Amino acid sequence: MRVEIIAIGNELLNGDLADTNTARLAGWLRRQGLAVRRGQTVPDRLDAIVEAFGRAAVAADLVLVTGGLGPTSDDITMEAAAAFAGEPLEEDAPTLARLKARFADRGYPFTANNARQALVPRGAVALDNPVGTAPCVLLEGQGATFFFFPGVPRELEHLIHLHLAPWVAAHADVRPYRSILLKTFGKTESSVATELAALPLDPRVHIAYRAHFPEIRVSFHADEGDAAVADALLAERREVARAALGALIFAEDEATSLVDVVAAQLTARGETLVTAESCTGGLVAAMCTDVSGSSRWFLEGAVTYSNAAKTRTLGVPEALLAQHGAVSEAVARAMAEGARERSGATWAVAVTGVAGPTGGSPDKPVGTVHFALAGPDGTRHARRRFPFDREGNRIVSAWTALDLVRRAMI
């Protein structure tokens, strides 16, 4: 079954709102094993909408349309559907009755505008919308089936399950999509791709990469109708990818973040963490405390931006700062060790670097960052040179610090 999506609304083409409904519909469709071939975004203009309908009907069997079903004069999706189908708009009596009852129930006045929402093209089917006013409309036109949904995401979600799901189950040869996800951190997309490109791949398995800064996501999808065979193919691929990528993989599902992994490690071991940050300026601490329950393992964070603060709060010797500069291995180590000693935590991670855009020098260019992790077995150090802007360098530095903690506990 060939599927297309059309999103309608001036607000989607003037910068006021990003269209999330296409992704919402597409995600649901994928979970049914259906792929979307194309999306169109059109303003609330009759000719543009009718043209989009015609174009979709040529290439698709099922066309899902969102938006333009509201009660105001700029909502003209039903007019366009009528023009496209070559049928007049007619009042749908059950919908009008439902609307009037809904308004009476809430004590709202029922205006002529509101009655517009009961108009559908002759021959179309107005389906119930228990969570809003606009009906969900089903229309057969020019060889394709059209579903019209309100643009309000909450209503759309509800109507997908209420009306689209049973229709798809009855009409499409549904084949649930089987895939696996590996979330990696620490190498670029092209390096990860190079690692995996050398491994022979069954032609039924497709690989996709996605940069979800600063992580690189690798997913495998089995294009195979037999679920057991698909699962076996993916399980084999998971093992191969794990062997190739090793510790680069920090999670294998959508929901688990890097800090979730660190939190689980620390909680399981009954250990604690403190942070000592310069260039990341509190981002590592903010990531840690973003997780509910982090008070069990996160004790404290120091954002020692000035040299004086590094000395006063973490005990970094002034002489060390004078000799090596704040952005140095020696100072990173002293920050971590000072933070660990003063707090009594199991682990202390420190970050000091040049986030940019200013502050770089020939021997310490922008993007240079030193990391240190002090733990029960001593202190380890890492140095990186990041190529991003200030915000990017700060984010990837915060991730690198947390990843250092994660790898120390693998």
Added chain:
Amino acid sequence: MRVEIIAIGNELLNGDLADTNTARLAGWLRRQGLAVRRGQTVPDRLDAIVEAFGRAAVAADLVLVTGGLGPTSDDITMEAAAAFAGEPLEEDAPTLARLKARFADRGYPFTANNARQALVPRGAVALDNPVGTAPCVLLEGQGATFFFFPGVPRELEHLIHLHLAPWVAAHADVRPYRSILLKTFGKTESSVATELAALPLDPRVHIAYRAHFPEIRVSFHADEGDAAVADALLAERREVARAALGALIFAEDEATSLVDVVAAQLTARGETLVTAESCTGGLVAAMCTDVSGSSRWFLEGAVTYSNAAKTRTLGVPEALLAQHGAVSEAVARAMAEGARERSGATWAVAVTGVAGPTGGSPDKPVGTVHFALAGPDGTRHARRRFPFDREGNRIVSAWTALDLVRRAMI
């Protein structure tokens, strides 16, 4: 000038990612007075991309394309552009040299995949991308001008200003959209709207509200062709709105953030700030240090998540914690005063609260947050009860802390 937008990527049509780039481009275009006629979303499939290019070229003078310029084999936008233009792909020597230098500079291996990003259709112009690897590409084809941008929003933003802005200024009959923007913080959208609704409004001036969590943006737009008249109408409206909203307004342009305002105030006064955070967990410090040059006024941040850390690092008396609990006016004041005294900063702002979802109690429900600001004239305190989820409560708490600093210096 007729403009269309094309977003390319399987991830946009399988539910993995909602396309925000179309809205990003459309918003920028609107501010130049240009309207977008249509958007298309296509997967990483050659025939679909080429068809979308052809369709756009028929109806538009300027076509803005995002996505599919990455280094991996599923990024085929340039192949499609070459097929569309009927030209071969050729290596762009300056881009290849830039890529190699970028990789060498960072000590990354340069792979064959990476060299793919230097391939552009013959006759196209590869423009510099100082914030990423893929070039921005300009191509004339079938009567339209195409700009190709990477799909990474951060890179897109940068390249719009670097390459698209001068091109549009030179080629389009730009009638800048005349509007003013007031960014407010501290009241809900409906409260702000209620404040302004009572004020008589010239029919040529339109008002719009936009929640850009946690700020509420109010904009006025003059629908008036004469620029001088439009400017006068907007200037009058600015005065009226300023009088009505007062200190709720923290900035009057898109670029200025709340922390920019605080940074400017502190820099002008030669004063310094430290932070003492519990429930915000470093977010206030991260906001402060997000601004380049913040080392001039931001000295230090303490993320004292545990009670022991509040005592050890900020000198909050244990008895005070035992008597009032960590989420209390007394502890917020002690945190701020301790941080100020120990650091010698002009100002110290403290936050302690219950971000949720757990940790609430009948007298301190989830969302309860205490703020204190210690300064040269003593310490002020504020208490709020926020209705959001953990993340929302943390963000609005961080903003409230910074806003307290801003208001103290007005």
